Amino acid sequence: MQTILDTLAIFFLISGLFFMLAGAIGVVRLPDCYHRLHAASKCSTLGLLGLVLAAMLHIGTLAVVTKGSAVILFAFVATPVGSHLLAKAAHRDKAPKWHGTLSDELAEDIAKADTDKQGETRSKKKRKTRAA
Amino acid sequence: MIDALHTLSLDAGALLASGGHGHSAESAAPAANAAAPMLAIVLQIGVGVLVFGILLCLWRMIRGPHLADRVLAGDTMAMLVAGLVIVLAIQMNSAMYYDAALVVSILGFASTVAFAQYIGAKHKHAPDPEPTPGVEGGH
Numbered sequence: 001m002q003t004i005l006d007t008l009a010i011f012f013l014i015s016g017l018f019f020m021l022a023g024a025i026g027v028v029r030l031p032d033c034y035h036r037l038h039a040a041s042k043c044s045t046l047g048l049l050g051l052v053l054a055a056m057l058h059i060g061t062l063a064v065v066t067k068g069s070a071v072i073l074f075a076f077v078a079t080p081v082g083s084h085l086l087a088k089a090a091h092r093d094k095a096p097k098w099h100g101t102l103s104d105e106l107a108e109d110i111a112k113a114d115t116d117k118q119g120e121t122r123s124k125k126k127r128k129t130r131a132a
Numbered sequence: 133m134i135d136a137l138h139t140l141s142l143d144a145g146a147l148l149a150s151g152g153h154g155h156s157a158e159s160a161a162p163a164a165n166a167a168a169p170m171l172a173i174v175l176q177i178g179v180g181v182l183v184f185g186i187l188l189c190l191w192r193m194i195r196g197p198h199l200a201d202r203v204l205a206g207d208t209m210a211m212l213v214a215g216l217v218i219v220l221a222i223q224m225n226s227a228m229y230y231d232a233a234l235v236v237s238i239l240g241f242a243s244t245v246a247f248a249q250y251i252g253a254k255h256k257h258a259p260d261p262e263p264t265p266g267v268e269g270g271h
Contacts, residue, residue: 006167024185044211051218067230078241089252090200
């Protein structure tokens with residue numbers, strides 16, 4: 001039984017270590033802040049999942065399984081939220097994009113919302129002047 | 133003869149002890165976990181891999197052209213440190229290190245959110261670079 005659990009633990013450990021190494025290499029090698037954010041968040045989450053699953057399988061007591069589930073749950077909720085916040089902040093700060101970037105839909109949406117707001121304020125002004 | 137009996141009784145005692153708490157890998161009989169040496173080798177390699185990843189993230193943190201690059205390198209480094217703590221927990225076969233992993237991941241998330249607020253708020257109170265004529269700031 002312990003042999004089976006340890007074999008499964010080795011499998012999850014190797015997959016988790018692969019994701020961790022891929023994330024770290026992606027953080028160094030990718031050309032852009034947003035590309036790096038993609039590599040960092042995705043691979044850190046999956047790597048931590050693999051390592052915690054390996055630890056849960058190897059040790060296997062109730063305390064370890066509970067704490068490991070808490071770590072996995074927290075990582076899977078917190079990491080996408082944090083990377084989304086960071087990407088939005090970098091976009092607002094106008095972080096430099098890769099030269100091969102094809103489209104920037106957030107900037108288009110912001111520009112569109114700004115023009116809509118300007119139109120609204122203009123129509124409100126017209127209404128105010130008419131009322132006056 | 134007496135020595136042989138002594139070792140036999142010691143073996144029996146070890147077997148009984150391993151039956152007493154069956155999850156600890158060191159005290160189990162060698163036939164029961166054939167994957168243990170392989171696991172030890174993978175854990176040794178894993179410590180090296182995670183330290184190499186931490187060094188890569190440190191390089192990006194020093195080098196990063198934008199502040200967001202440094203912050204995301206720090207976030208990834210926190211996750212790598214949490215993974216290193218978990219690998220050490222497997223190696224030591226102890227449950228106490230899990231709190232450290234949870235605390236490190238929570239601190240990494242909190243620092244990422246705080247730095248994201250800082251990066252995003254740098255331009256919030258600054259005036260627009262090209263104020264459009266005829267429109268007051270409505271918000």
